[in-house]
Amino acid sequence: MRRYLALARLANGPRLLAGSLLAAPGQAAVDLVILLALHHATGSFGPGGVAVAVGTIAFSVSTVVQGRLIDRFGIRRVLRPAALALATATAALAAAVVLGAAPALLIGLSAVLGLSQPATGPAARTAWMTAATDADTRVTAFSYCSVTQDVGFVAGPALFGLLATAATPSISLACCGALITTGALAISAATGTPSPAGRVVPARARNLLRSVAPLAAVMVAIGLALGAVDVSAPALATQNDQPGLAGVLLAASSLGSLLGGLAYGARSWNAPATHRLLACAAAFAATLMLPALAPTTAAAVAGLLIAGAPMGATLTTAYLLAGDLVPEDRTTVGFSLLTLALNAGAAAGYALGAQIAVHGSAAEGFVLGAGAAIVGAFGAACLGLALRRIADANPPA
Secondary structure, three states, X not given: OHHHHHHOOOOOHHHHHHHHHHHHHHHHHHHHHHHHHHHHHHOOHHHHHHHHHHHHHHHHHHHHHHHHHHHHHOHHHHHHHHHHHHHHHHHHHHHHHHHOOOHHHHHHHHHHHHHHOOOHHHHHHHHHHHHOOOHHHHHHHHHHHHHHHHHHHHHHHHHHHHHHHHOOHHHHHHHHHHHHHHHHHHHHOOOOOOOOOOOXXXXXXXXXXXXXXXXXXXXXXXXXXXXXXXXXXXXXXHHOOOHHHHHHHHHHHHHHHHHHHHHHHOOOOOOOHXXXXXXXXXXXXXXXXXXXXXXXXXXXXXXXXXXXXXXXXXXXXXXXXXXXXXXXXXXXXXXXXXXXXXXXXXXXXXXXXXXXHHHOOHHHHHHHHHHHHHHHHHXXXXXXXXXXXXXXXOOOX
């Protein structure tokens, strides 16, 4: 843990640590809270489902736009207005729910909320790129970003879902927005620091790698695997006549990812990032066979705990590699595009996993996830070979 404690001693470290930790639970829970709020207002999950879908699309587009703006104007000038816009949009949607507004208005306000949600993940990684001056510290910082997201997925839906039940969905929505806003403002308070050192791609080769398409393709495959797991886990609990354990299975996967991410960031790595990405994706593929072959739900919980361990490390390594590959003036939009690719893959994984669960078995869904992770590992291997050829063709002066 000493490496993580050392992050607090870096310039802007406390702000970035607190901001990521505060924003993550709210961002993980906001879709659930919107769904519950619109169900409370309309008496149906139909409008809520549409609102969540529209809001997710709006946020995905907004993240890329915010990334480009951050690269041009800086984190503070983009994230702070976005945070204030989110606070306004959240308050407006909560008030509309209380007043029983028409479904169309509620869906429209959900879209505005998605557009205004701050791109805290890409912004925090960009800030860490400048705050962390050596490769080992960046590994720890990026691992922390992944760990906070896992914490958010474990704690956020449970916390705000309980608040929506104990109080009202509108109150839960307002608190959710307040937490995201506070986290975004903390990250936006990070002041500028010198440009990051240690870029591994030769300057003459950067034009060839200006697009993050090869790495984004890997992220689509990993996202598909994650989406398949998120659907297959509750499907397995249902098939075993233990639907109440669906949350336990998902929590086991997130806990494994959290622990794996912490361990990954707690040590130094000598292997190139492409080699690590290949190893992590391959390990993810192999360990996904554990829940697929599990004879009982309890065994599946253990299998998902183990399979979760490479997940956080895989994502951390992909973002680290993006930080090395993309041009310095496109860092944040590069991170944003990777997030977009991950979410696109996850959406495909949800859809394919659901179809497999309906027409096949949950075990087959885990096999789908393993196959997608293998494709991701193959993509990482191809990227590593391409980078080696570029480096050989452009030796340092």
